[in-house]
Amino acid sequence: MHLIFLGPPACGKGTQSAILVQKYGYYHLSTGDLVRKEVATKSELGCKLKMCIEKGALGASEIVNELLKKDVENHKQMSILFDGYPRKLDQAEFLDSVVELSDGVLKRVFYFDIDADELYKRILGRVTCNDCGAVYNLQTKPPKEEGVCDSCGGCRLTRRGDDNEEILKNRIQSFFEETAPLKDFYLKRGILTVVNARAPVEVVTEQIVNAL
Numbered sequence: 001m002h003l004i005f006l007g008p009p010a011c012g013k014g015t016q017s018a019i020l021v022q023k024y025g026y027y028h029l030s031t032g033d034l035v036r037k038e039v040a041t042k043s044e045l046g047c048k049l050k051m052c053i054e055k056g057a058l059g060a061s062e063i064v065n066e067l068l069k070k071d072v073e074n075h076k077q078m079s080i081l082f083d084g085y086p087r088k089l090d091q092a093e094f095l096d097s098v099v100e101l102s103d104g105v106l107k108r109v110f111y112f113d114i115d116a117d118e119l120y121k122r123i124l125g126r127v128t129c130n131d132c133g134a135v136y137n138l139q140t141k142p143p144k145e146e147g148v149c150d151s152c153g154g155c156r157l158t159r160r161g162d163d164n165e166e167i168l169k170n171r172i173q174s175f176f177e178e179t180a181p182l183k184d185f186y187l188k189r190g191i192l193t194v195v196n197a198r199a200p201v202e203v204v205t206e207q208i209v210n211a212l
């Protein structure tokens with residue numbers, strides 16, 4: 001009985017994935033992790049993938065599909081939580097075929113509902129403690145006392161603007177263009193649950209657990 005988490009970066013699906021893995025023993029299948037692992041092994045496939053990514057994605061999609069298929073086969077006895085995949089309609093169709101081949105069932109798809117403005121606010125709200133490196137988010141996970149680090153008591157919390165911000169913004173934009181339409185695809189199948197991703201973490205968990 002597999003699940004899919006559909007949601008843009010910074011929507012909180014990483015946190016919810018960790019909770020489901022811990023509470024219910026789902027196997028967390030993140031295609032981002034699969035790609036990073038494969039590239040790190042410097043295998044033939046990994047090198048090809050790295051080249052595709054550097055050149056700008058053409059061909060990468062096929063290799064990602066191959067990695068996904070292999071990983072599903074390796075974990076077909078488990079309930080799988082798909083995170084970061086599918087991103088497009090053709091991937092959703094490919095996933096259907098892979099799930100069917102492994103005798104699995106796609107039980108439910110969770111769509112993390114949150115708008116782009118809120119996500120930008122979250123990204124911009126990220127601050128780091130200069131003294132111990134603890135990470136906070138003024139929007140979603142502020143320190144207990146304003147401007148003071150919970151871990152070390154230091155008071156040099158600063159926002160670190162970096163390239164990452166730009167990458168995240170691009171990924172958010174492509175989510176709304178390419179991935180959000182999958183909502184309809186799964187809605188028509190009657191397996192979509194929309195969760196309010198602006199709610200506090202515990203409330204989001206509750207919405208998910210109630211629909212399992």
Ligand SMILES: [Zn+2]
Binds near residue numbers: 129130151152
């Ligand atoms: Zn600190």
